[in-house]
Structures are given as C-alpha cells and as structure tokens.
Amino acid sequence: MTLHRPHVDWFSISPELVLLGAAGVLLLGAVLVPVRGRRPFSAFVALLGFGGAFGMAVAVYARSAHGSLRIAEALFRDRYGALAQIIICGAGLLTVLVAYAQRMRDEHVGEFYALLATAGAGMAFFVTAGNLMTLFLSLEWFSISLYILCAIDVGREGSLEAGLKYLIVGGFGSAVLLFGSALVYGETGALSFTGIARASAGHSGDVMLLIGFAMILAGFGFKASAAPFHMWTPDAYEGAPSSVTAFMAAATKTAALVLLLRVVTTAFPGEQHLWTWALAAIAVASLAVGNVAALFQRGLKRLLAYSSVSHAGFMLIAIAAANGLGGRALLYYLIPYSAMSVGAFAIVAARERELRQPVTIENLAGMLWERPFLGFSMVVFMLGFAGLPPTGGFVGKFYAFAAAYRHGFVWLVIVGVVFTAVSLYYYLGVIRSMWARPAGATSLAPVGGSPPSDPLLHAAVAACLVVAVGSFFAVQPLIEIAHHAASALPF
Amino acid sequence: MTIAAWITLAAPLAAIALITLGGNLLPRRGAGYVATAFTFVSFAAAVYAFVAMWQRAGADRSQVSTGWTWLSAGGFHAGMSILVDPLSVFMMLVVSGVGALIIGYSIGYMDGSDEERRFFAYMAIFVFSMLLLVESANLLLLLAGWGMVGLSSYLLIGYDQHRPAAIHAAKKAFIMNAFGDATMALALFLLIQHTGTLEFGPTFAHAPGGTIGILIALGLLGGALAKSAQLPLHTWLPDAMEGPTPVSALIHAATMVTAGVYLIVRCHPLFERAISVEKTAAVLGAATLVLAGLVALVQVDIKKVIAYSTMSQIGYMFLAAGLGAYANGMFHLMTHAFFKALLFLAAGILIHALAGEQDIRKLRGAGRLAPFTSLCFLSGSLALVGIPPFAGFFSKDSILAAGLDRGTLGYILFALGEVGAFLTGLYTFRLWFVVFRGEPTPFVREHFHRHHGKEGPLWMLGTVGVLGVLALIGGWIQFSPIWHPIANWLDPVAPPLANPTSTEEAIASALAVGLGVAGIVVAWLMYGAARVPVPRLAFVQRTLEHKFWFDELYDAVFSRPAAQLALALDRAIELPLVAGSLDALGFGAREAWSGTSRAQTGLVRSYVLALAGAMAALVIAFLVAR
Amino acid sequence: MAGNVLIWIVWVLAAFACLGSGLAVVTFTNPFYSALALIGNLGSLAVMYLLLNAEFVAAAQVLVYAGAVMVMFLFVIAYVGTDSVTPWAGGPSWQAVGAVLAAGAIFLEIVVVVGLKAGGRLSHEAKIAESFGSPADIGRVFLTDHLIAFEITSIVLLVAAVGGVVLGSHARQTTEYDV
C-alpha cells in the first residue's frame, strides 16, 4: 500500500511552525534554564517567536497573491489568512511585552510564554483552516491554551473561576460547533469548506444543513463573544491575568471573526439570505447588550469586556453586509481594534501592578496627571473604541456602516449609530475618571513606593498608540492590504 | 461744503477717541475742554457748510457724499454717505451749536464729579450720533444714528451708575426707543423689498403708496413717537430726568427728542403718500401736548415739569409736521432748542447750587438768591409761553395758524393747541412763582452755596446768558406774515402743505398770546399771590399724578405677561424638556443596565443556558425563515 | 436476515445502554458513580462504532478513552474526595426550567426535524469497501488527507499536558490582585 503523502507547503505554515518552535524552546527552557534567568530568556524567545511568525506571515502575505488550498485542502494559503495571522502575531508580540513585568510565579514563566505561543500558533492555524476538522481541532488547540492561560494565576481565586467558567462554556460551545459540523458533514459528505459549498449548491435550505450551520454559527458567536453567546466574556476577561485578557480580546476575536467570514462566504454562500440576517440580529444583540451592560460598570476590565462584546457587534455588521466592502471593513477594523484592545488592557495591567487591586473607574482617578503617557494613551484608546477621530476606530466604524449601507441594511446603520452614541457615555466616562482627582482614599502604590518602571509595557502601549492613530491617517495603504486580503473571499 | 459736513461729523468722533484713549493722561477738566473745543469745531464746520451752501443755487444745494460702501448684500447697497442739504445743515447748526454751548456749560456743572472723562466722552458720542442722524444720506444710516442717540441717551441718563433710579430710567428709555427702532426697521425692510434701496432719493421717488405705504409710514412714525416721547411711547422721558441736567437740556430738550420731527420732515414724501398716517402724527402730537401740559401742572420735580413741557412742545412740532407745516415745525424746533435748553440749564444752576435737590417744594424761593439765573429763566419762560417778542411767539403761533389752514381736523387740532397754550402759561409760571418768586425756605437758605461768590461757575452762567439772549431774539429770524427765510431755506427739501394766510396767523397769535397770558394770570393768582386756592379734585389729582396710568398700563400689558410667559416656558419646556431631558434618559439607561447586569449572574450554568437557548432560537429561526 | 435481527438486537441493547448510562452520568450525585457510568457509556458507544464499521475508532475508544482518560478522572475524584459530592438540584428555578427546555429543544430540533424531514435521504448508505474503518484505512487517511489534523491533535494533547502541569502544581495562595 502506498501512501500518497500530500505535498506539505512548509512555507504556508511557517508562521505556525515558528511559533511552535518557540514554544518547544520555551518548554525546554522551562526545564533547563535556571529560575533567575528564565523570565528574560522566556520573554525573549516568545518575542522572537511572535516576531518571526509576524515576519513569516508578512512573507506569506507577500507571496500569496492568488489564494490556494494547501495540504489536501486542509489549509488556505491566501492573503486573507495571512493578514489575520499578521494581526494575531502582532497582538501576541505586544502581549509578550505587556506580560513581561507581570508578577508571576517565576517557575512557570516558561510555560506561560509557551502556552501563549501555542495559542498564537493555534489561532494562526485556525484562520487558515480549510475544512471543518482543521477548524475544530485548531479551535480546541488555542481554546485549551487559553483556558489554561486564564487560570494560570492559580494562586488567585478569580483566575481559577475565570478559567473554569471559560472552560465549561467553551467546552459547551465547542461541542455545539462540533455537532453542527457533524450535521453539515452528514448532509454534504464533505468537510472542506469548498466541498460543502459544492455539495450544497443544489439544495440550499436543507434542514440538516441549516441546523448544522446554525450550530456552527453559535459556536463562532461564542468565540467572537457576540451576544447572546457572550456571557462568559466579562467573567473570563476580568478573572484572567490582564496580559492574557489583552491577547484574548485582540487575537481571539480576530481569529473568530475572520474565520467566521471565511466560513459563511466559502462554505455557505447559498444561505446568504439567512446568515446576513442572522449575523445582523446577533450584531444588534451584541451592540445592545455590550453597550448597555457597560454603561455603569465600575470595574474597568469588565467594562472593556463588554466593550469588546459591543465591538463584536460592530464587526459583525461588516460581516453581515456580505460584500467586499464588508470584508475590507472587517480586516481594516481589526487592525486598530486589536491595537487598542491590547493597549487598553496593557494600561489596565500597569495600573493593577501599581495599585495591587482590581482597577475600577474610581481608582483610575488622577491617572492622567500621574502617569501622563499611559493616561494619554488610554484617552486615545477610549476615543478609538468610541469611534472618534483621529483614530482608526473612526474609519473602521465608518467602513462597517458603509458596508452595511451598501448591502441595504440602512436600519443596521441606524442601530449602530445609536449604540455608538450609547457607548460614548462609558468610554468618555473612563476618560473622565482619569482626570478626576482622587477623593483622597485611593493612594498610589500603597506598598513598595513608586512602581517599577516598565519600559517594555510602555513600548507596547506606544506601539498600540501608533497603530491606533496611524491607521487613521494611513487608511489607503491599509485598505489596499485589506482589499487584497478580502479579494481571496468569493464575493 | 461736503468736506465741512464730514468735519462736522468727525470732530466729535475725534473727541471721543482722544478722551477714551487718553485715559488718565488727560486731566479731568481737560476732557471737558476737549469735548467743548471739538464740538465748537463741529459747529464752525457746520457754519462753513451753511455759508458755502448759501452761496449756491437752489438745485445745487443738495449734495450726497459717499465715503465708502458701508453695507451691501446682493443687489442691496448702503453707503456710508452723508447728505448735505438745507435741512441737514439747519439741523447741524442747531445740534452742534446748542451742543457746544451745553457741553461748555457742563464743564462747570460736572466739576467735581470723579468721572468727568466718561461724561464728556458720552456727550461727544451723543453729538456724533445726532450729527450722523441728521447728516445721513440713507435711511439705514439714519436708523444707525437714531439708535446711537438712543444709546448715548441711555449712557447719559444712567451716568450716575450707583443710583438705581437712574439706571432704571436709562434702561426704560433705551428699551422704549429700541421698540421704536424696531418699528422703523420694519418700515425699512418694507422699503427694501419694494424699492431695493434705502438712499433717500430713489427711495422717496419709488416708494409705494396704498397699504404698503401706510405700513411704511406707520413704522417710521413708531420710531418718531418713541424718540420724541409722544403718546403712547412717552413714558420714558420724565424718568430720563434722572440724568444730569446738561444731559436733560441737550438730549431731552434741545436735540434728540426733536429727532422725530426731523424724521417726519425728512421723510415727508413717504408720509405724504400715506396722508392718514401724517394726520395721525398731528393728532398724537396734539393729544400729547394737552396731556403733557395737564400732567405738568401737578409735578413737583422741577426737571420733570420742564420735561413735560418739552413733551408738550414737541407735540406742537408734531402737530406742525403732521399738518405739513414742515418749516414751521423746524423753526419751532430751533427756538425750542434755545429756550428749553435755557430753562433746563437755569434750573441746573439752582440744582447745582443746592446739591442736587430738585423738589420745588424745597426749592421754593431759591431763585431769589440767584438773580441772574432768575432773569434768564424768566426769559425762557416767556419764550415758552409765547409772549412776544420772545422766540416762542414766532414759532409756536405759526404752527397754530397752520392748523386753521387744514380743514376740520385742523380746527380741532388748532383748538387743542390753544388749550395747550393756556396750560403752558399756567404750569410755566407755577414754576416761576414757586421757585423764583416765593419766600425762600429754610432749606434753601441753609444749603444754597455760592460758587466763588457767584451764582455758579462762569461756564454755566455764560451759557445760560447766551441762551437767554437767544430765547429773546432767536425767533426774530422769521415772522411768518412778513418774512420767512427759514421757510424759504427749507422749501426745496420740504415744501409745506399748509400756507396759512396772514389773517389766520393773526387769529392764532392773538388767541395763543391771550390764553398764554391768561395762564400766567391764573398761575399768579394761585401760586404767586395765593389769591385763589389751588383746586383739589381727588380723581383728577390722582390721574395726573399717575400720569394717566400709562406706566401701570404698560406694566400690566407687557412686562407682567412677559414674565409670566417666561415662567410658563420654564415650567412647561425648560425644566421637563431641556433640563429634565437627560434625567429620563439616564433613568431608562440605568434600568436597562441593571437588567443586563442582573442577567450576568455569575452562575456559569446560566451562561451556558444563554448559549444553548440562543442556539436553539437560531436554529428555529433558520428553519422558519429558510 | 438473521444477521440483521442480531444486529438490531445488539444495536437496541447498545443504544439503551448508551442512553441509560448517559442519563446516569448526569443524574448520579456522586461523581465516582458518574464516572463509572461514563465508562459504560463509552463502552456501549464503542459497540455502536463497531456496528458502523469503525473498528479502529471503537478500539481507540475503549483503550484510550475508557481506559486511560477515565482512570485519570477516577484518580482526581479520589484525590478530591468527598468534596466532590454535590447535590444536583439547587440554584435558581428558572435555571432548571431553562435547562429542561433548552435540552429538550436541542433534542427535538435535531431529532424531529432531521428524522421527519431528512430521514428519507439518509436511508441510502454508500457502498463501502471491506477495509473501511480498519486501522490501516484510518491510518492512511490520517497520514494523507488529514495530516494537518493529525499533527494538530498531537499538539493539543501536548498543550493539555503542559496545562495539567501548570495548573496542578502547588502554588502559594494569595488574595492579592497581582497580575
């Protein structure tokens, strides 16, 4: 019996390989490198890993002008996936910088970064997935990494609780997605997206296909933390270490939304009349729930978590538009959004390290004056989330709305606009709280004096700032990149 | 000639700039000298313009000079342009001449006030504004000057900033005048709409008649009534006596309040297209002159008596202008400027000497301590009553004569004018007998303080003297039956509608002089010799003391409804809709938030339930919608 | 035909065992019994897999799943001890009602709709080769068409192992928020 081994396009999976290599080195380092040097070593390797993956993803982007299926139709090699990988690796890179000064058990720092790298690799696989099996397995891959990362601060109750909640809801969500996959497979006999589309071309609206599709959508909704599948989000985001939250907010959402768009367009083009409306409805629900729940939220991480729910809604608007403009809008929006998410949670992390207690609206007081750079950056990120110029969030929202308008979803534009208005209340509330003078009770750094200066975190925030603001001015090049990427999708 | 007119206009402006920018560099008295000097420059330039015009032929006497385009929009243009014609030169002479005299008087009167600079700057503003008003070559600038004199009136009435009464009076004056300005502006809008321009020449040439014409004339009349304190917009003038006496003399007697007459004369083509409105002006003038005369009888404030007398006299002028006797009105305007300024300034000497006291019951007999002032005041009083050969005789009687020339309405107005003549004699000499001939009260004896051994500062006495002479001879310029240079002078600008005959003149004069003398006699009987008790009729007394309840009426009709409207708006709109708009929103948002927040129970099973339920719903939706 | 009847009998037995043990897993109060019930469940499922020509999977199910994984489960249950015993009632009543409704909805949606509307199309099975489901066959597919999936699976297991080490190791307790 001869095995016709498929041709393995190593180049197309080079980002994943680099990350996995880094993870391997990290695991070795976790055993071999003495505890004292483990932190810098691990961080450096992780940095190299994400940096290398970033570079490879760029290379893949550059050399994949024409999308193709690789390795027995399991993976796509196209600019769409590569761009998502770029975003994910970028977020991971910044997360490494943010996490460096985390007061984490030194003995597990190697594993922490290894898990971060594997999560990144899983997402990188995920976004290029070409069939349901790769999809599910890579989803579980990075999900399990994230469950563990969430709970990695095992000394703290919140972290464990977050991990367990994430795991239970996540397990349920995965199971739903899997059952949906099984049904779709049962109906079409195909696992690859293109195969599904081919097989279901004739009989759109088949019951089993639809049930399966709905369950897959629910699974994606869970990952993208879109309402009403979002309820784990605030708890997990709050309980997880802030650097992990940053990574989850930026990278997970990127991965989930990017692949969602690919799945609905490549595997279910025949059901477009259904999923546009379904995604529009989910978008509206996300906007409503996310924004309303964030309104009077006191805990900053929860607030940002709800804000990420609402942003899932905004980006789902772009997906629901089901046109090339929407694809561009999504990819473009993800760039500043990821930067702003990482940046915002990085600032939360910095504040936590300073105060040694959860960051609330109240104890942000005075931050703008005491930590001017971080305060200023936070202002910019909040403005960006709110969609105000001069940040990429402004252009991103504009694109998303434009896409919805072009699809004919004027009502969706109106809804989006209304909830943008609602969101301003809490985003600007964060800004307001930062300039407020502390009432006297909240003092800075009660023990240990002034917090250690954290140049890496500052560098990460600065990079986020540059991306968040720069994407406002450099719209044309970014949109061209997004345009090339989105043209890999069958619109 | 036009250059002289520009200089006339610019000189007070230069004074303002000098005083304002000079600030503390300029000594206080220096401000007075500057203002006086520049106003005299103004007067000199006016005289030059007059002489220059005198030498020209009739048609050549009217010249428009445009400095620059002041305002334009689309096809509408209004230049910063002045019109030099007989009428404006006449007014320039009166304004700058009397103005210069009175500002000079003020140097003495205001001596010691710690804000003289401000006073003289204001006075210069007034002179500038008044000159702008009379020199402007279009209605827009006229309106500008019109408002500016209102402004300077406001500033000067409220000169004593710490006295609430003064401030209140100032505001009242300004607001009532603003009302007049507004009606005038509306008339101007109509003119723009129907003629496309506001330059006098084309406007008058193309002004529409009919209803539009009436509306235009009514709008202008509204402005004139407010400015000249005629019924029903007259209530500000008595209150305006809170201002310093020179101000009352200059603005509220000699010049500004007569602007309404000027307006009617200047815009007579518009009024003549709406003759009913012109007649209305005459009727209102006649009504004012009687009413004001009646109210003047019971006033106890020396300046208010004179103020009511001013209203009454302007009533005569309105009567004249309304009857089409434009030149007569202007003539009376001029003589009135002389003698009424004189009365005020003479009263001012007493007030100055008695530390600002104005109540005639306290001032009784003060005139005995100031013989020169008394003499001048007598001169003014006689001129006011119209006793020959004093100025008033010549000007007022010709107005009454014009009434006889204008039909039935004219007769009625004539009759009212004659009643006014009697009242004039009565109230004028009530004042005279009480203040100047009565036995000095202890208050007067105690407080009368002489200025360096004289009745008052030289500046004041000099001015009063000059005006006293003018009150005597000022009227001799024109004696209608025999010679009428003023009528001739103004004829090209405003040809009269009424040309009374000599007989009518004679009848009018005889009656007016007779009634005036009768008034004097009655005053002597009641107040001078106390032979006849002053009649006491409670209702009449109260009515007069309340000035026919005009203030109360306006309060009830305008002020209170406005206040109540504001309150109602507050309750109905501002509080619930504007201030409360966000409260409801905030409450709703908080409710919604607490709902979603409660839904986030922290129970992981409920999260899964949401996921499962939503998935089930999605499936059902797909199946239903497929 | 006898073979058919036998297959039916085996299927019915396996199915009922499967459903019953499944219900037992979620109803037992003591996790230890639940875990044992799950082993039964896995075993009955393996029987079904055999009926579906999935010999390799069935074997893996029994060896890897029921064997290795469940042993680990039982070990942890033993480690945790009596703490693990929790009553299964409690919590808000709407949760229970919602659970019944949601689970019922899922079941009905799949079964009723699929069974009634799509049953016809599903009744025709494809012809299969003799080697279908054999280890060799599975191995071939794993190493050709689904190479990536195979690799991913290994990494997922690696990740879980690392996670188990990280989470299971001793840690200082802290109430400090110190991330």
Place this chain on the structure above:
Amino acid sequence: MRGPEVTWYLGVAAFLFATGAFGVLVRRSPLIVLLALEIMLNACNLALIAMSRHHGRADGQVFALGVMAVAASEVVAGLGLIVAIHRRRLALDVDRLTSLRG
C-alpha cells in the same frame, strides 16, 4: 450490513447530546459537568461516525479520533483546574463560584 439506518444513530446521538447539555445546565459539581461535556463530545463522535458510514468516507472517523484526543485534552485541563480549585480550598460547586459577576 443491514442494521438500523443512520437516522437511528443520529437520534441516539441527539439524545445523548441533549442529555449532556442537560447535565451541563443543571449539575453543580464541576466534575460532573466535565463528564457531561464528555458525553456531548461523544454524541458528536457518534454522529460523525454514523455520517462517515453513511457517506462511506473515512474522514468522519478520523475526525472522531481527533475529537477523542481533544476531549481527553479538555479533561486534562478541566481536571487540572479542579485540582487547583480544590487546593485553594474552594467549594467544588460551580454555583458558588460567583465572585465574578455583574
């Protein structure tokens, strides 16, 4: 093979899936919740294998094997968490893990 049609298998899988979901929804012990999740994944496996048989394609079985590994990984992660929670002397009751809420 002349056994039950795929639909029957699917029915069993659906029932099993619903049972597992019910377990996750009502049980408070994280251990049993994990077991219920396993049941759900196994239901999926059953469906996959049945469909694999239906189409005569082996990839469903391969998928099922992958899922098995994933299920094992989930169990490992979940058990690790449970052990950690137990070490912290926290109640093994998901209803009492409600410090994160709102």
Place this chain on the structure above:
Amino acid sequence: MTGTDWQTTTLVVLPFAGALAIWFLPLARYTAGATAVLISLAEVAVWIDTVQRFDFSSPALQFAVRRSWFRDLGVSYHVGFFGFSLWLVGLTVVVMAACVVYGFWAQREHARAYFGLMLFLTGAIVGVMTAQDLLVFYAFFDAMLIPLYVLVGVWGGPRRGIATIKLVVYTLTGSLLMLAAVIWFGLHAGTFDLIDSGTSSSIWLFLGFMAAFAVKLPFFPLHGWLPDAYREAPPEVTAALSGVVSKAAIYGMLRIAISKFPGPTHDVRPAILALAAVGLVYGSLYAFRAPDFRGVVAYSSLAHLGLIVLGLFAGNDLGYDGAILQSVNHGLVTAGLFLLAGSIERRTGTGLFSQLGGMARGRPALATAVMTAGILSLAVPLSANFAGEFLILAGVFRQGWGWAVVGGFGVVLAAMYMLRAISGVLHQDVGPAVREEALDLRPAELAFVAPLLACVVALSVWPNGISGRAFARGTGARQTVATELAGMRTGWTGYAPLEAAKK
C-alpha cells in the same frame, strides 16, 4: 497643490502640530503657554496672508488642497476656502487666540494638557470650516468634541460632571445621526467630495445633517446642554463654544444642509424659520430671567444663533450675507463677553447678579469693556451686529413679514436683557461679592478682550468688508457652493421700480 496654496493646510495642521509638540515635549508650564500663544498668533498671521491673497470675486474654491485619503469610497483630504469660510476661519483663529491668551493669563493648571487641547480645538474647528469632503468634515466635526469634553471636564466649574455628560450626549447623538447621513449621501453619490457631488432631495438626509448642526449650534429645542455647559465650562472654553464652535454648525448648515439639499431646504423652511423664531424669543426671555452674567450671555447666544439661522434660511442674498456677517460679529462679541465674565468671576468668585454690582466705580477699563461688549451684543445701531441683524431681518422679511416682526421683537428683548446684565455687574449698589481690592482689568486681560472688541468696532466702520465679500457675485464654470447658492437667489434687482428707473 501648487506652491502658493500652503495656507489652508497650514491653518489646519499647525495647531495640531502645536498640540502634539506641547503634549510630548517636556516644556515648562510657562513655555507651553507661550508656545501656544505664539502658534495661535501664527494662525492669525497665516490667515491674514490668506485674506490678502484671496480673490473675492471668484466663486471657485480657493487655496484648495486635495489628497486622496481612501480611494475605494472616494474620500479625500480636500480643504479650501470660499469667501464665507474664510471669514468664519478668521473668526476662529482670532477668538481662539484670545482664548489661549486668556488661558495663559489665568495660569491654568496642567498647562501642557490644557494648551495642547486648546490648539487641538482650534485645528479641529478650522478643519471643519475648510473641509470640502464630507467625511473629513465629519471627522473634524467630531474631533471638536474631544478637546471640549476634556476642557470642560477638567477645568470646569463644580457641576462640570453633568455639564460634560449633557454636552457629549447631545452633540454626539446629533453628529452620529449625521454620520448615518454622511454614509448614505456619500455612497449614494459615489463620492464624499462636496465639490464633486451633486444635490440630493432626500428629506431624511437633510434632517440627519440638520440634527447635528442644530444640536451643535444649539438650536431650540435642542439646547438642553447649553445652560450647564456654558456655565460650568472655563470662561475661555465657553467663549470658544459659543463664539466659534457654533459657527462650525453654521458653516455646516450653509455648506451642506442648504447647498446640498435645495429641495428639502425649501420644504422645511417654514418649520425651521418657526423654530428659529421661537428660539430667538425663548432665548431672549430666558436671558432675561437668568440670574447670572454667563447665563444671560448663554441664552442670548441661543437667541442670536436663532437669528442667524433665520438669516440662513431666508434663502436670499440679504439673509446669507447677513448671517455670515452676524456670525462673525456674534462670535467676537460673545467670546469677549464670556472672557469678561471670566475676568469678573476671577475677581469676585461668582457671576450672580445678586452678588455683583457697582463694579464700574473705579474700574474704568472693565466698565468700558463690559459696556462696549454689551451694547455691541444688543446690536446697537451702527455696530456691525446691527448691520448683520438688519440684513438678516431684511432677508427673512421676504419670507414673510411675521419673521421679521418676531426678529424685531427679539432685538427689543435683547436690549432688555443685555442692559439688565450690564447694570447687574457694573451699576447700582456694590454687590457683596465685589471687594474693594478687586482690580480693574489688567493689561494682560486687555490684551485678549481689546482685540476682539476692536475687531467688532472695525467691522462696525466697514461691515461690508464681510457682507460684500462672503459670496462671490460671479458665476464659475465649476459647481461651487457659491453657484449653488446663486441658484437659489431671489435677487430683487428685478423689481419693477428700479427697473423702471433704469430705463
């Protein structure tokens, strides 16, 4: 972009660059302020240069710069000047310079943040008033809010919390409705460029745009944020808000709402005129009731802005020219009044009339400044304000005499409340909060008040400098705002009497 057209971009970018420099360079407090003052003065200088080079007889867009921003939706950074926007920008740079000087004088704490924000605000407003692309316009329009929010929130009065919330909720709700309209309009037209895109007849789009402008103005009955914001903001920010930010809305109405929606403008005109008239009276009545100086000026702003809207929607030359003229006047005077209010409050700690009074005595400069600003504000004849209001009312008179009557009534009311305010501060008995030590205006204060008032006085001498140069009279080949407006002109030169006279 040709070599001579650097002015527009400089005007827009210079303040932003300044803001960034002040934020990121470690400047000392004093240096930061001085830098900001210098930059705002440089803005004025650049503007003056622009005016000198501007061809007022051309209706085309001048000093235009166009750079593609993102091509697929047809959005470009496109800025340039029309006559009227030139004047509005002039107003902005002058008023903002005065405000910055005020902040410098007042020695605001957190100087770097403060001055940076002030410059940022300047840049955003200039951007709004020069933008020729809808999205750029919208971006600048939103960007205005950010510095305002922080400036009010940080440096505002005790109730600044609620003030900022109201400000934000109101204005952003409006502007987000505009965003929907922008998207609709731009995608429908295929370009967001205001020069290239044609007109639209959609009433909903029109209302979407108007909502934003009406809130920003503010326009009755959407003025709910006004009282709190104007009272609680630092005086110089209030000055900027009422003086120039409202003019950004005016620009928007003229440039977008009116010139892009001729049909809806015509249809909705009666309603807008009615609201404007109601707002005029309403604001006036409220100004009369307001217990404090800033309240009077705030509500008077509401009234005056209603008047300007009357002019804008009069739909003829008089109205347009008058509205632009009056916008400039109102901006200068109101800014002056608010800055003076700030000076007064710094001396007495309050703006309540019940606590004030008698400040004229011994403080001639303060008295003169307040008096001058006050009487200019009430549009005393011969002032530029008078000229503006006259043109507006004359213009709206052609839409119906009733509007002009209401407007005239409003002018009378203006006299009432403004005189009350002047008297309440300057005259009568010395108020309890007015201490003897409270000094007259210092030279520094004169430095920011006097130029504003001097500008108005200069305009009073020659209001035609603006009214005659806001809209070019010619017609260009390209479709520009001037020609769009020209299409709506109902010139009266065709009226019979004059025509007859010409023949």
